[in-house]
Amino acid sequence: MSKTIDDLLVRDISRRSLLKNSVKTGVAITAVSSATLPFVSVQAEPTVAGTPGAKETVRHSACLVNCGSRCALKVIVKDDTIVRIEPEDCKNDDVFGEHQIRPCLRGRASRWRVYSPDRLKYPLQRVGKRGEGKFKRISWQEASSIIAKELTRITEKYGNESIYYNYQSGAYYHTQGTNAWKRLLNLNGGFLKYYNTYSTAQISVATPYTQGTYVASHFDQVKNSDLVVFFGMNLSETRMSGGGQVEELRRALEQSQAKVIIIDPRYTDSVIGEHAEWLAIKPTTDGALVAGIVHTLINENLLDEAMINRYCVGFDSQTLPESAPANAGYKDYILGLGDDKTEKTPEWAAKVTGLPAVRIRQLAREIANAKACYIAQGWGPQRHANGEQTVRAIQLLPSLTGHFGRPGTNTGNWPYATSYGVPKLPEGTNPIKTAIPCYLWTTAIDTPETITPTKLGLRDADKLKTGIKFMLNQAGNALLNQHGDVNRTKEILADESKCEFILVIDNHMTPSARFADILLPETSYLEANDLVDNSYASGSHNYMIAIQPVVTPMWEVRSTYDMCADIAENLGKRQEFTQGLTQMQWIEKNYAEVKSKRTYLPEWSVAKDMGVIDQQIATEKQSIALADFRRDPDANPIKTPSGKVEIYSARLADIASKWELDSDEKITAIPEFCPSWESHLDTKALEKYPLQMIGFHTKGRTHSTYHPIAQLREAVPDEIWINPIDAAARGIQSRDRIQVRNDRGIIEIHAKVTNRIAPGVVAVPQGAWTQSNNEGVDIGGCINTLTTLRTSPLAKGNPQHTNLVEIKRI
Numbered sequence: 001m002s003k004t005i006d007d008l009l010v011r012d013i014s015r016r017s018l019l020k021n022s023v024k025t026g027v028a029i030t031a032v033s034s035a036t037l038p039f040v041s042v043q044a045e046p047t048v049a050g051t052p053g054a055k056e057t058v059r060h061s062a063c064l065v066n067c068g069s070r071c072a073l074k075v076i077v078k079d080d081t082i083v084r085i086e087p088e089d090c091k092n093d094d095v096f097g098e099h100q101i102r103p104c105l106r107g108r109a110s111r112w113r114v115y116s117p118d119r120l121k122y123p124l125q126r127v128g129k130r131g132e133g134k135f136k137r138i139s140w141q142e143a144s145s146i147i148a149k150e151l152t153r154i155t156e157k158y159g160n161e162s163i164y165y166n167y168q169s170g171a172y173y174h175t176q177g178t179n180a181w182k183r184l185l186n187l188n189g190g191f192l193k194y195y196n197t198y199s200t201a202q203i204s205v206a207t208p209y210t211q212g213t214y215v216a217s218h219f220d221q222v223k224n225s226d227l228v229v230f231f232g233m234n235l236s237e238t239r240m241s242g243g244g245q246v247e248e249l250r251r252a253l254e255q256s257q258a259k260v261i262i263i264d265p266r267y268t269d270s271v272i273g274e275h276a277e278w279l280a281i282k283p284t285t286d287g288a289l290v291a292g293i294v295h296t297l298i299n300e301n302l303l304d305e306a307m308i309n310r311y312c313v314g315f316d317s318q319t320l321p322e323s324a325p326a327n328a329g330y331k332d333y334i335l336g337l338g339d340d341k342t343e344k345t346p347e348w349a350a351k352v353t354g355l356p357a358v359r360i361r362q363l364a365r366e367i368a369n370a371k372a373c374y375i376a377q378g379w380g381p382q383r384h385a386n387g388e389q390t391v392r393a394i395q396l397l398p399s400l401t402g403h404f405g406r407p408g409t410n411t412g413n414w415p416y417a418t419s420y421g422v423p424k425l426p427e428g429t430n431p432i433k434t435a436i437p438c439y440l441w442t443t444a445i446d447t448p449e450t451i452t453p454t455k456l457g458l459r460d461a462d463k464l465k466t467g468i469k470f471m472l473n474q475a476g477n478a479l480l481n482q483h484g485d486v487n488r489t490k491e492i493l494a495d496e497s498k499c500e501f502i503l504v505i506d507n508h509m510t511p512s513a514r515f516a517d518i519l520l521p522e523t524s525y526l527e528a529n530d531l532v533d534n535s536y537a538s539g540s541h542n543y544m545i546a547i548q549p550v551v552t553p554m555w556e557v558r559s560t561y562d563m564c565a566d567i568a569e570n571l572g573k574r575q576e577f578t579q580g581l582t583q584m585q586w587i588e589k590n591y592a593e594v595k596s597k598r599t600y601l602p603e604w605s606v607a608k609d610m611g612v613i614d615q616q617i618a619t620e621k622q623s624i625a626l627a628d629f630r631r632d633p634d635a636n637p638i639k640t641p642s643g644k645v646e647i648y649s650a651r652l653a654d655i656a657s658k659w660e661l662d663s664d665e666k667i668t669a670i671p672e673f674c675p676s677w678e679s680h681l682d683t684k685a686l687e688k689y690p691l692q693m694i695g696f697h698t699k700g701r702t703h704s705t706y707h708p709i710a711q712l713r714e715a716v717p718d719e720i721w722i723n724p725i726d727a728a729a730r731g732i733q734s735r736d737r738i739q740v741r742n743d744r745g746i747i748e749i750h751a752k753v754t755n756r757i758a759p760g761v762v763a764v765p766q767g768a769w770t771q772s773n774n775e776g777v778d779i780g781g782c783i784n785t786l787t788t789l790r791t792s793p794l795a796k797g798n799p800q801h802t803n804l805v806e807i808k809r810i
């Protein structure tokens, strides 16, 4: 008889284990109806039962989610139960680098993730239709053997290129998780690769054409700036850690008191936190704003063209490559001498962007007259259908105005972190070289023959042999929730003749987990051992944290290191996988490697119980991007073919002539503004769906992680932001329940009527768990029910912020 997850959680547990677990956590027996599962589940307060007089002890962990930060957690435990979570102590909060790596509201709430009724407790095998959410409990031995058999069967039948490790970012372990799985798959002969990420597809593909490599100055440099211009950069929500960039920027601004201007369709928390001026731009139009700015700079003689020609090619016709047609430079484009014969005056830009022409002119003068202007873009502006153009246009501004390679300046990009340098479990080498853009995995299941190099960006092969047949989804919810077009994705996944096997490993019964054939429960990071680096967004601040299980891992949850070792054994490769080491021994080995370079560190026997072991700040030299290039561009060329900033890219001109593009798509040699499909300039689509809808990364979650925590849902409610003008036209008030629709689906969500969003634009916090009602309406309010599987022209990246919708009150 098939069983639902309710049966498993409630009825299948023996009375004995039920009692044992409920004593331990107080929540294990909470019933979770599968009908309400993806939504907010009722949570019970973990009760501290057991030994009378038990003492509180302190244990150390870290929050390993993908918010770019990495916060140390001081966990107060009593009788093997987490009582509360505090920030770690610090040496001296006044000193940058000795300061507190303060966790945000999510990290502080993470005991609720551990004790959530949605926790996966045992290995499960699907018994109903795929996606239905019906599973039976199996043993770890059975699970390992089934996985090894399927891996062997599918590899033998279709080849290793049919095995796929899906994009994911749920837990940045060093010795379990991703590295363990990839190590296992590599031992099995490899797997189909992907390139890009859901975060930065457009910026990572477009940047090399203009700047050679992606580089940026640490925010610390803002201490030397007098002006800061941010395009869609919302550090106050996306970098909330005390060990992250919001803290670095705050300290730098305190020193320089620089003026901050933030260009964003929303008046974000950062506008408030940075005392900034807000310019409410329409989504997808930053490239037009840049053009309007450059028009003013030319018109008012504010550019040093000799300087520009020293560092850049393709601004004017003098520096165009030979292959370029006449009048193909950016200056000609701006002055209306290019193909489109349109002068990019501030008045032209005002019509496109929604910003006043007078403010565009003023902004140009402010940037030109600044002593050191720090220009950066978040990744929201590029997560669009014309994102590549936006990226390159913003990158032009520092080059044209000379605000690069000097103290207080930047490159137009968002800096990463200087990492501390903690090693990871080696992945091994993947013999398969073929790679697809990560957003196209659904296409690689459904219509693999359509993925070619010139149509959909296939790399290192002319076509795919079979498409994806085995899907491995570890610590990710992009099998459904975080991917585009949820309704279409469900159909593709449900077809068992296409993708034949789906393995999911998670902590929670997420919308993706429900599509698993085998579903495995991993430890949460509060139950794991590891040694971890600061993450990619801590800026110049870098550090190393030892994490330890703060409580005994509950139920049958396990580290994926041990799971992979067992599967390897079934494949006859245990020794090759482990090299005779336990996970703990790998951790010790990694520490020894770090200590060999930093001899001042304590012995591991001491370090393993310290939580934060060491904190450092990058040197000034590491902090200013392009400093050598600025000083002497001939001696220190950047990594473009010309060695200079390529405003005109001959490589892009070549791609544009060879790739197959749709009639509404464009790749151009210079970063001209290309109106986007499904934007306010797509007049045909606009008739049916008159509002532009963007998503944003909310402080209430990290993507979909932390979603089922009721306290967070109450503190940061999921609401769609609507301007009062658009709300009044539809009779909508704050807290009204509304439907948002387009051809791909319908979601329900509460309204937030606010002047904090530009008219004509609505914004939905991304990451809410999708949940369909009987009519197919997503009452969970997941934005990806409305997003598209179409990709951007050059990067073939996810345009998840480019959507047109209509809304109505229910």
Ligand SMILES: Nc1nc2c(c(=O)[nH]1)N[C@H]1C(S)=C(S)[C@@H](COP(=O)(O)OP(=O)(O)OC[C@H]3O[C@@H](n4cnc5c(=O)[nH]c(N)nc54)[C@H](O)[C@@H]3O)O[C@H]1N2
Pocket (backbone or CB within 6 Å): 066, 067, 068, 169, 198, 199, 200, 231, 232, 233, 234, 237, 238, 239, 240, 263, 264, 265, 266, 268, 281, 282, 283, 284, 285, 286, 378, 379, 380, 381, 383, 384, 694, 695, 696, 697, 698, 699, 700, 701, 702, 703, 704, 767, 801
């Ligand atoms: N709290 C929290 N923090 C996170 C995450 C999270 O889920 N929650 N996710 C982490 C991850 S993995 C990533 S990749 C980063 C994401 O960081 P980003 O990609 O930068 O975050 P977004 O919120 O998507 O976009 C940033 C801002 O861009 C604005 N924006 C959207 N479209 C446009 C446009 O066309 N032009 C301009 N000028 N602005 C635009 C949005 O309103 C938003 O305020 O955040 C990381 N940090």
Ligand SMILES: Nc1nc2c(c(=O)[nH]1)N[C@H]1C(S)=C(S)[C@@H](COP(=O)(O)OP(=O)(O)OC[C@H]3O[C@@H](n4cnc5c(=O)[nH]c(N)nc54)[C@H](O)[C@@H]3O)O[C@H]1N2
Pocket (backbone or CB within 6 Å): 066, 167, 168, 169, 170, 171, 198, 199, 200, 383, 474, 475, 476, 477, 478, 479, 482, 483, 505, 506, 507, 508, 510, 522, 523, 524, 525, 695, 696, 697, 702, 703, 704, 705, 766, 767, 783, 784, 787, 800, 801
């Ligand atoms: N519409 C829209 N969609 C977006 C975005 C957007 O801006 N708009 N942003 C995109 C971006 S930038 C990103 S990076 C992706 C992120 O997408 P994902 O990488 O899928 O991130 P999460 O949704 O946080 O899913 C992480 C999963 O890991 C699980 N997890 C957490 N800890 C552990 C652990 O220790 N072990 C295991 N096995 N599992 C664990 C969590 O329960 C969760 O299900 O989403 C993308 N999707």
Ligand code: SF4
Pocket (backbone or CB within 6 Å): 063, 064, 065, 067, 068, 069, 070, 071, 102, 103, 104, 105, 106, 107, 108, 239, 240, 241, 702
């Ligand atoms: S979600 Fe990010 S900022 Fe918040 S505690 Fe975790 S690592 Fe720190």
Ligand SMILES: [Mo]
Pocket (backbone or CB within 6 Å): 198, 199, 200
């Ligand atoms: Mo991301």
